[in-house]
Amino acid sequence: MPSYKKLLFIVNPHAGVRKKESVLTDIILTFSDFYYETIVCCTREAGDASRIVREHVDDEIDRIVCMGGDGTLSEVIGACRAYEWDKPIGYIPAGSTNDFAASLKLPMEPAEAAERVMRGKPHRLDIGRFNGGYFVYTASCGLFTKASYDTPQRTKNLIGHLAYVLEGMKELTQIRSWHMRIMTEGRVYEDNYLFVSICNTFSLGGVMNLEHAQVSLSDGLFELLLISMPRDLLQLRDIIQSLREQKFESPLVQFRKVDQLTISCPDKADWSLDGEKSEGKEKTEIAVIPGAVRILY
Ligand SMILES: [Mg+2]
Incomplete structure (x- = not known):
């Protein structure tokens, strides 16, 4: 035995x-x-x-x-x-x-x-380092973060949900945004953002309508989604359309693969790490740790 x-x-x-x-x-x-x-x-x-x-x-x-x-x-x-x-x-x-x-x-x-x-079998997967802590599949910040703390599983389509909530906005004053300076891959993105998300998952990734081939949980890269604050209702419509059609070519909706980023946010916006609230800081360092865990499945 x-x-x-x-x-x-x-x-x-x-x-x-x-x-x-x-x-x-x-x-x-x-x-x-x-x-x-x-x-x-x-x-x-x-x-x-x-x-x-x-x-x-x-x-x-x-x-x-x-x-x-x-x-x-x-x-x-x-x-x-x-x-x-x-x-x-x-x-x-x-x-x-x-x-x-x-x-x-x-x-x-x-x-x-x-x-x-x-x-x-054990599969090596990437996880993210977030300042001193870790996250497994998503770190997000902004308008929908609060909702995502307790988003029921049936809200499978996050992007659809984002578009739906934005469609309900009749005035831009209803939308809160945060000024951020995001440094990644030798580039700087600076704007007022209503939503920022860094994720390594097919489920949220699938929501972004990425084919499985495009997302890998062990490629050392996370997907970064940035949604800028619209300046008028026309731009808001552009964002909604971009989300609905899942085409991230608009300057207001950007999508990148990243392995490391530094975010400055003077207003210390709170984050959601895998659905749990994380207190915001002025400076946030995020990095992928390749193959950090072995999950059995
Ligand atoms: Mg990946």
């Missing part, structure tokens, strides 16, 4: 786990079938997943699997990176926001996802 290996299972019980009584048992049995002894730790509040990783990294853990939403995964990955734990990570999506899970085409049924984690 093979000897058991150790698996740390981090569960966010707020992420709809309690609804199905037997689901945790099923998952742990699946791990056991693959000869993993499971240590179960539940999170109670933001920061707990990170603490759990820190407390267990020295325990000769062979796998870390987390169950929750994208926020939980993001925290676990950030912590593994911070505490230099570099073994494969599994993700069982169970939260309200599972963009990243959708991006990786993970099963949404927890027991199936657990099986996928067990049978899956």
